[in-house]
Amino acid sequence: MSQKTCLNPTSFSGRLRERLFRGTRFSLKKHEDQVEPGAVLVIPALGIRGLFSFLGARLDGPEGIKGMLSRREHNPEIDRPGLVEAGRDIEKESFRIIDEEMGEHSFPPEQWQVVRRVIHTTGDFDYAGRIRFHPHAVSSGAAALRSGAPIFTDTRMIRAGLSPWRLKWFGNDVVTPSAVPESHRWAEEEGVTRSVAAFRHFAEKFQGSIVAIGNAPTALLEMIRIVEEDGIRPALIVGVPVGFVKAAESKDALLEIMDQPAVTVLGRKGGSSVAVAILHALLEWARTEDR
Numbered sequence: 295m296s297q298k299t300c301l302n303p304t305s306f307s308g309r310l311r312e313r314l315f316r317g318t319r320f321s322l323k324k325h326e327d328q329v330e331p332g333a334v335l336v337i338p339a340l341g342i343r344g345l346f347s348f349l350g351a352r353l354d355g356p357e358g359i360k361g362m363l364s365r366r367e368h369n370p371e372i373d374r375p376g377l378v379e380a381g382r383d384i385e386k387e388s389f390r391i392i393d394e395e396m397g398e399h400s401f402p403p404e405q406w407q408v409v410r411r412v413i414h415t416t417g418d419f420d421y422a423g424r425i426r427f428h429p430h431a432v433s434s435g436a437a438a439l440r441s442g443a444p445i446f447t448d449t450r451m452i453r454a455g456l457s458p459w460r461l462k463w464f465g466n467d468v469v470t471p472s473a474v475p476e477s478h479r480w481a482e483e484e485g486v487t488r489s490v491a492a493f494r495h496f497a498e499k500f501q502g503s504i505v506a507i508g509n510a511p512t513a514l515l516e517m518i519r520i521v522e523e524d525g526i527r528p529a530l531i532v533g534v535p536v537g538f539v540k541a542a543e544s545k546d547a548l549l550e551i552m553d554q555p556a557v558t559v560l561g562r563k564g565g566s567s568v569a570v571a572i573l574h575a576l577l578e579w580a581r582t583e584d585r
Contacts, residue, residue, distance in 0.1 A: 374459065388414055396422065404432040408557065408575040415571035424560045426549060431530060434555040436580035438504055438529030439464050445504045445573065446471060446496065446528075448489050448513040448535075452506055455570035460577045466504075471496040472513075489513035497526055506532040508569030511540040518547050521554055531556040532572050534564035 377385065392410050396419065401409055405427050412421045428434075444467045447453055453468045461468065471477065471492030480491035489510040493500075497520045505528045507514045514533045520526050533548045533556055535541050545558045557572055 385414075395419070404436075404579055407579050408432065408572055411575040411578075412559075412568055412571045415567055418563075421559060421563070421568075424563060426558050426560060428555045428557070431555045431557050432576065432579060435504060435530035435532075435557075435576045436583060438502060439466055439577055439580045440583075442466060443503050443529060444469055444499070445506060446500060447505075447569070448472065448493075448507040449509045449566055451566035452508055452569050452573075455566060456573060460574060460581075463577060463581055466577075469496075469499075487512045490516045493517060493520065497524055500528045501526050503528050504530050504532065504573070506569045506573055508532075508534050508564060508566035509536065511535040511537060511544040514544040514548060515540065518544070518551065521551060527554065529555065530576075532569050533558045534568045534572070536563060536565035536568075538562060 374382070389410060392413050396410075396413075399406065399409075399422065401422075408427075409422055409425055412425065413419055442465045445456070447468060447470045450470050450473055453470050456468055472488045474492065476495075477488045477492040480495055481488040484491050484494075487510065490512050493513055493516045500517075500520065505517055507517065514531075514535050517528075517531060517533070521528075521531075531548065531554060533545055535544060541564065542561050545560060545564075548554075548556050548558050559568060
């Protein structure tokens with residue numbers, strides 16, 4: 295059995311911490327004479343960032359540890375732990391049926407991944423004729439997700455529906471502005487819905503993010519105002535509110551912003567489940583493109 299070697303905490307660890315705090319890398323190779331061959335090295339408690347600095351490795355960024363892990367060889371049991379083998383088989387067969395019944399279509403591969411997952415979620419092929427993409431919607435959204443951009447939602451239903459293990463792929467946080475306690479007071483004071491008031495107070499945070507709206511047409515209309523009047527540009531707007539009051543109108547208005555990447559669904563159809571399906575498809579596409 296290999297011998298356990300603990301380096302002198304007052305000399306080795308102290309010098310290590312001092313160098314890390316000075317922002318310089320500490321080279322283990324320079325101290326290899328202190329470690330016997332086959333020994334188990336006990337590293338001082340430095341925290342995760344200190345540990346990777348100790349190893350001379352970066353944690354963040356495409357060339358860092360996180361980037362390396364995101365590009366590791368595909369393993370369904372690791373990459374998609376929320377699906378057991380039987381579940382993966384059902385999903386695969388469902389997609390095969392959708393492909394077969396849909397037949398020929400004009401969607402490019404990256405858009406078809408989104409459309410097919412929406413059909414899979416709703417059981418409704420009518421979405422194939424209603425969904426609309428900005429030309430850069432998928433590429434912009436996927437790039438933002440890969441960079442770890444946050445996802446802002448109009449309801450907690452979208453947040454609840456997103457798979458935690460998919461979100462872990464790139465470390466995307468999900469934030470629902472209307473869920474903060476202050477949103478009720480903001481809405482009362484401004485005489486608007488909670489979604490509108492919350493979006494106004496969070497507007498600056500939307501720059502470069504993903505904004506997903508599946509329930510409140512008023513939130514989508516406010517998001518359009520934020521883009522047009524405040525000049526704040528999310529990387530992607532998923533605007534698919536469902537309903538009878540201003541739902542169709544809000545989505546038509548979104549399509550009129552020619553330089554804002556967006557995905558929407560014409561008419562009254564949509565909803566939080568559709569928004570979740572679109573986000574899941576984008577995460578899956580981003581994961582595929584990242585390999």
